[in-house]
Amino acid sequence: MRKTLLLFTILLAACSGGSSDGPALTFADFDNPPTTSEVLGDSSTTAPAPTTTSSTSTTTSTTLLVVDTPSPVAILTSSGYSILEGRGAPRRLLDTPVEVGFDDQQGGFLFQMPGAGVDTGADQRIYWARASNPEAQPYLDVTDGSLLKLWGVEMMDDTPRMILTITDEADDPVDRIERLVVYDHVTLDRVLGEVGSAGSGPISITYGGGRFVLEQRSGPQSRFEFRNDQGAVIDLASNPHQGCADDPTCPTTPALDPSGSFLAYLQAPSDGPLELVVYDVDLGEEISRIELSAGAGDAFGLDFDGTTVIFNQSDRDGRALLIDTARATVGEFGLSGIVSFLRAEPGFDGPVELVLGEDAGT
16 A cells, blocks of 8 residues: 655754755554554543533524634634734734644644645645744645645643644545544654545544544435544444434534533534534533524534634634533624634744745645
C-alpha cells in the first residue's frame, strides 16, 4: 500500500525571516495501525454535569435577541479570520480567505487555505503562525493526490494536538482510504485508525475528555461513532444514533463538551422545527431538548463548552445562534461568520503575514 508522506517545514528563528524544508517523514505505519477493534462495554469516568435543565424541556423562540458569548470566540468569514475577546470590535488576525482556522493552544494560530481537505487540486498545507513568530508559514503537507484536513486542536494528556484526517487515493472510487491522525510538535504524528473508504467517511469530528465522536456517512446511512483517544471504536449502548437511513429525523451534527461526557446534537422532529438535544453519554439520558427558531438553516457545525452551544449556519456569512443550555434560550450572535470558542488567545496582534512559499497552490 502506498503510504502518504507528511512533509514539514522547520521554521527558523524569527530574526532570520525565512524557513527551510525539512526531511520527508512517513506517517506512522499504515500497514500496522493500532487496533480499532470494538471496546465492549461503555465504562467511563462521569464528569460533573453541566448546568442544564434537569429534565427534558422545550422552548420556542420567534424573535431572536442579539446576545454575547460567555467567553472569547474566533470568527471565520469568507474574507478572513478574527477574534472577539469581549465587548467592542473584533481583532483581525488574518486578511485572507481560509478553509478552517484554530488557535494552537500555545498562543499561535493554525489554518488551511480554501479547498484543503476537500479538493485534491487545492493547497493542502497547514500553515502555522507561532506566538514567537507570527509570520504564517507552511508547516504540514501531504503528497499529491491525497487530502489533509484539520478538524481542530485539542488538549490530550496535557499536550495540544492537531486532529487530522489523511485521505489517500482521494479521487479513486475504489481505493480511497481515510485515516484519523493526531499530531503534536514534539512526538509528531500518530495514526489512530481507518475511518473512511470509498463512498464513506466522517463529515464531522469532535473530541472531549478522552473521546472522539464522528458523524459517519455511507451513502444514505448515517450514525455516530465513538472512539477512545487510542483510536479504538467504543461500542456504547448509550449512543443516541446507532444508525438510520433516508430519514430527515435522524440525529446529526454531534459535538462533545470538553469533559467528553455530554453531547449536543441536532434533530428534526417529524412535525416541527429543528431541535438541539443535550445528552448525557455516560448515563444515556437526554438532559434537554431546545427548539430552535424557524429560520435556523442547514448547520455547518456545533461548538459546545458545557453550558453554551454555538450553532453555525452553513453560510459562513450568516449569523450563528447561541443556545444557553441552562436557561433553554436561543439568541443570535451579533456578527456574521462561523463562530467557535477560543481556547487560548493569540500571543500577537495581527493581521499575520502569510508566506505561501514557492510551491504554494494558487
